[in-house]
Amino acid sequence: MNETTAATADADTAGGHTAGAxxxxxxxxxxxxxxxxxVVALDGVDVVVEPGEVFGLIGPNGAGKTTLVRALTGTTDAxxxxxxxxxxxxxxxxxxIGLLPQSFDPPxxxxxxxxxxxxxxxxxxxREVGAVLRDVGMADDADxxxxxxxxxQKRRTCVATAVVNDPDLLxxxxxxxxxxxxxxxxxxxxxERLAADGTTVFLTSHxxxxxxxxxxxxxxxxxxGVVAVGTPADLIADHGGRPRLxxxxxxxxxxxxxxxxxxxxxxTGAVAGTETGAAVNGPAVEPTADGLRVLGVRPEGIGAVxxxxxxxxxxxxxxTWAEPSLEDVYLRLTGEQYSxxxxxxxxxxxxxxxxxx
Amino acid sequence: MSRVSRVLTEATxxxxxxxxxxxxxxxxxxxxxxxxxxxxxxVRTQPTGGGLFAEPAGYYIPGYLAVVVLFTPLSRxxxxxxxxxxxxRFEKLATTPLTRTEWLLAxxxxxxxxxxxxxxxxxxxxxxxxxxxLVVSPALAALPVFVAVAVxxxxxxxxxxxxxxxxxxxxxxxxxxxxxxxxxxxETFVPPALLPDWFLPAVAASPLTYFARGTRAIVYEPSAWTxxxxxxxxLAVGFLALGAYAVPRTD
Numbered sequence: 001m002n003e004t005t006a007a008t009a010d011a012d013t014a015g016g017h018t019a020g021a022x023x024x025x026x027x028x029x030x031x032x033x034x035x036x037x038x039v040v041a042l043d044g045v046d047v048v049v050e051p052g053e054v055f056g057l058i059g060p061n062g063a064g065k066t067t068l069v070r071a072l073t074g075t076t077d078a079x080x081x082x083x084x085x086x087x088x089x090x091x092x093x094x095x096x097i098g099l100l101p102q103s104f105d106p107p108x109x110x111x112x113x114x115x116x117x118x119x120x121x122x123x124x125x126x127r128e129v130g131a132v133l134r135d136v137g138m139a140d141d142a143d144x145x146x147x148x149x150x151x152x153q154k155r156r157t158c159v160a161t162a163v164v165n166d167p168d169l170l171x172x173x174x175x176x177x178x179x180x181x182x183x184x185x186x187x188x189x190x191x192e193r194l195a196a197d198g199t200t201v202f203l204t205s206h207x208x209x210x211x212x213x214x215x216x217x218x219x220x221x222x223x224x225g226v227v228a229v230g231t232p233a234d235l236i237a238d239h240g241g242r243p244r245l246x247x248x249x250x251x252x253x254x255x256x257x258x259x260x261x262x263x264x265x266x267x268t269g270a271v272a273g274t275e276t277g278a279a280v281n282g283p284a285v286e287p288t289a290d291g292l293r294v295l296g297v298r299p300e301g302i303g304a305v306x307x308x309x310x311x312x313x314x315x316x317x318x319x320t321w322a323e324p325s326l327e328d329v330y331l332r333l334t335g336e337q338y339s340x341x342x343x344x345x346x347x348x349x350x351x352x353x354x355x356x357x
Numbered sequence: 358m359s360r361v362s363r364v365l366t367e368a369t370x371x372x373x374x375x376x377x378x379x380x381x382x383x384x385x386x387x388x389x390x391x392x393x394x395x396x397x398x399x400v401r402t403q404p405t406g407g408g409l410f411a412e413p414a415g416y417y418i419p420g421y422l423a424v425v426v427l428f429t430p431l432s433r434x435x436x437x438x439x440x441x442x443x444x445x446r447f448e449k450l451a452t453t454p455l456t457r458t459e460w461l462l463a464x465x466x467x468x469x470x471x472x473x474x475x476x477x478x479x480x481x482x483x484x485x486x487x488x489x490x491l492v493v494s495p496a497l498a499a500l501p502v503f504v505a506v507a508v509x510x511x512x513x514x515x516x517x518x519x520x521x522x523x524x525x526x527x528x529x530x531x532x533x534x535x536x537x538x539x540x541x542x543x544e545t546f547v548p549p550a551l552l553p554d555w556f557l558p559a560v561a562a563s564p565l566t567y568f569a570r571g572t573r574a575i576v577y578e579p580s581a582w583t584x585x586x587x588x589x590x591x592l593a594v595g596f597l598a599l600g601a602y603a604v605p606r607t608d
Contacts, residue, residue: 075448076607099452105444107370109377114370121366122453145377161449171452 023051024086026169026200027072032080034067034224041067042078043224054191054201056215056232058208058326060334064224065204066102069173072202073099085169095124098167102174102204104158108147112138112157115146120164127166135193136160137186152179159187163194170194171202176210188214208327218326220333227333232326239332240324242296245305249291250317259285261312262292266305291316363455367463371437375467385433385471389424389479396546397421397487412548414489419572420545421483423565425475426504427536430468430511431518435528437464438519438604447605457604461597465512469505476504496575496582503575503586506593507568513596520603544569564592 027049034042041064049055057065071078074089084092106115113129120126133142136156146154159175172191176184184207191201191214205211211218212232219229228235249258263285286293292314294305302321309316330336376382396410397417410417441447450460483489491497515532522528541547542556543565549557560566571585 070448070607073448073452074607075451094452094454097452099449101445101448103445104449106446106449107374109374110370114373118366118370119449119453121369122363122450122455124454165453 025049026051026085027055027202028081028083029068029072030081032068032071032078032082034064034071034076034078040224042071044080045221045224045226047072047219047226047229049200049202051200052195052198053216054195054203054214056211056218057202057204057221058206058211058218058330059221060336063221063334065221066173067224068221069099069102069171069202069204073097073171075099075101095165096168098162098165098170100158100162100170100172100175102177106146106158106161109145111143111145112149112153112160113142115157116160116164119161123165125166126164129164132160132164133157135163135186135190137183152183155179156183156186159190163190167199169200169202173204174206175203176205176207184210208325208330212326220330222334228329235329236324236326240326240328241332243298243321243323245294245297245302246288246320246322247292247294247305247309247314247316248318248320249314252291253289254287254292254314256287258312258314259287259292262294262305262308262314265308265311266294297321360459364459364463364466367455367460368466371464371467372470375433375471385425385429386475386478388428389421389475390482392424393421393479393482393486397483397489410546413577414483414487415491415577416548416573417487417546418480418483418489418491418576419569420540421479422476422504422572423507423540423543423545423569425472425479426507426568427511427540427565428532429472429475430465430508431515431532431536432529433468433471434461434464434512434515434600435519435522435532436525438516439522439525439528442519442605443525451606457606458601461512461516461601461604465509465597468512469508472508473501473504491576492579494575494579496579499582499586500572500575503568503572503582503589506586506589507565510564510589510593510596513593513598513600516600517596517603520605539563539565544573564589564596567592 025048027047029045029047032042032045032047033040043064045064045068047055047068057068059065067076067078070076071080072082072084072089074084074092082089085096087093107118110118112133116132117129120129120132130139130142133139136159138153138156138160141149141153144153146157149157155175155178159172162170162172162175175191176187179187188210191203195201195214195216201214203211203214215232217229217231218235219226220235221227228239230238266285284295286295297305299321302319306319397414441450480491484491514535518531518535519528522531542552542560543563544560545565549560552560567585567589571582571589574580574582574585
C-alpha cells in the first residue's frame with residue numbers, strides 16, 4: 001500500500017509531454033482491488049492517465065495487467081473508484097473507447113476486411129476499413145480469411161478492430177505479441193500517429209523496448225500493486241543502474257586475483273570516463289560466468305578499462321558496452337533472474353550496482 | 358448508428374461465419390432429414406395399430422419441425438456463447454455500442470432464417486416420403502410465425518445454457534439433456550394418451566407443447582391455435598429476456 005501511495009505521487013508529478021495543462025485526466029483509478037477466489041489480482045492500484053499520453057503498463061505474467069485493463073474498461077467488476085473519460089467504466093460512451101483484449105479470437109471465417117468492417121459497423125461513426133487495414137500493414141491480405149492468416153497478421157487485424165472507431169482512449173493489451181519485427185514497426189507507427197493526433201493510449205506489453213519507445217509514462221505492476229511509475233527516462237535513472245562493460249575472457253571464469261587486479265588498475269589509473277569513485281571501488285568490477293563486468297563506464301572510459309586490463313595482465317576476447325534500459329528497471333524491480341550471457345535467462349544474478357529497489 | 362443497424366451488422370457477421378462452416382451447415386440440415394427418413398419412412402406401425410407412430414403420418418409433422426426448432430437454436434446459441442467467451446469476444450463487444458439484447462436478437466434472426474429454411478426442407482420431405490397430407494388453409498400462413506417464435510424462445514434458453522455451461526462440450530451436453538426429454542414429451546411424437554395422467558402437467562409446462570399443439574391445429578387437425586401462439590409468444594419474450602440477461606458481459 002505504501003508502494004502504491006508513492007507511485008501515485010510520482011504519477012501526479014510526472015505528467016506526459018502531451019498532457020494538456022488543466023485537462024482532466026482521462027483515467028483515474030483509486031484503490032482498485034480485484035480478487036479471484038483467494039488470489040488477489042489487484043491490491044489497491046492507483047493509476048492516473050493524462051489526456052493524449054501513451055501510458056505503458058509492464059509487469060511479470062500474473063502481475064495483474066490484464067485485470068487492470070478489464071477493470072478500467074468495465075469488463076470485470078472491481079472494487080475501488082474508477083473514472084474513465086469522466087464516467088464510470090460501464091457508463092463510458094463506447095464510441096470513445098477502443099479495446100484490444102489480450103486474448104482475442106474473432107470469428108475465423110471472416111476476412112480481415114469483413115472483420116474490421118463488422119466491428120466498425122457497430123459504431124455510430126467508423127473509419128474507412130481500407131485505411132485502417134493499411135495502417136496496420138494488412139492491406140495486401142485484407143481479403144484472406146482470418147483463420148488462414150499468420151499469427152502476426154491475425155494480431156494486426158485485431159489491432160485494426162480496436163482502432164476502427166477512431167477512439168479517444170485506446171486500450172492495447174499486448175498488441176505485438178507474436179508479431180514479426182516489420183509488423184511490430186507497423187503497430188508502433190500506428191500508436192505514434194494516434195498519440196500525435198491526441199489519442200490516449202493505455203498499452204500493456206512484455207516488450208520493454210516497445211514500451212520504452214512508445215510510452216510517455218510507464219507503471220510497473222507486481223503482485224497486483226504498482227511499484228514504480230514515471231517516464232522511462234526517470235525510471236531508468238532511478239532504477240536502471242549504471243552503464244556496464246562486459247569483458248569476455250574467452251569462456252574462462254576469472255579468479256579473485258583478476259578482479260582485484262583490474263579494480264586496482266582502474267583505481268590507480270584515475271580513469272577518465274568512469275563515474276567518480278564508484279567505478280574504482282570493489283563493487284565496480286565483478287566476475288561473471290564468462291569474464292568480468294565493469295560498472296559505471298561511459299563510452300569514453302572504455303579505453304581506460306582496456307589499459308587497466310592490460311596493466312592487470314588480464315587477456316580478453318571481446319568487450320560489450322551497454323547502457324541501462326527499461327528492461328533493467330523491470331528486472332530489478334520485479335526481482336526476476338537476469339543473465340546477459342544467456343539472453344536474459346534464469347542462470348545469472350540480478351545486477352547489483354547500487355541502484356534503488 | 359441505430360439499433361437496427363447494429364443488429365443487422367452482428368447478424369450479417371454471424372450468418373457469414375456460420376454459412377462458411379460447411380460441416381455445421383450440412384449437419385444442421387442433415388440431422389432432421391435423418392430423423393424424417395428413419396421415423397417417417399422406415400419405422401412401421403404394429404399390425405394391431407398400437408405402439409409408437411400409430412397416429413396418421415400428418416400427426417407427426419409438428420414433431421419433425423420441432424426437431425430443428427428445438428435442437429438447433431439450443432446448441433447453436435449455446436455454443437456461440439461458449440465460443441465468444443473463450444475467444445474474448447464478449448470482452449471486446451462490451452466496449453462497443455452493441456448491447457446483450459441486440460446480440461441475442463441478431464443471433465436469433467440468423468437462427469430464424471436457418472431454421473426456417475430447414476423447416477421448409479423437412480416439411481417437403483415429410484410430405485414426399487410419408488403419407489402425410491397438409492391441410493391447406495389461410496391458417497397455414499401462421500406456420501412460419503410459430504416456427505419463428507419457437508426459435509426465438511429456444512434461442513433464449515440456449516443463451517441461458519451457454520452462459521451456465523463453462524465450455525462448448527458442456528453446452529452440447531446440457532442442450533441434449535434439456536432437448537431430448539422436451540422433444541418426446543411435448544405432444545410431438547408421443548400422444549398424451551400414451552403418458553400417465555400424473556405426467557400430463559409436465560407436458561403442459563413444456564414450451565414445445567404449445568408449438569406442437571398450435572402447428573398441429575394448422576397443418577393436421579384444424580382447430581383454434583391462437584391461444585397456443587399467445588402462450589408461445591409470451592414464453593418467447595420471457596426466455597429472450599432471460600437469455601439477454603444471461604449473455605456474458607464481464608468475466
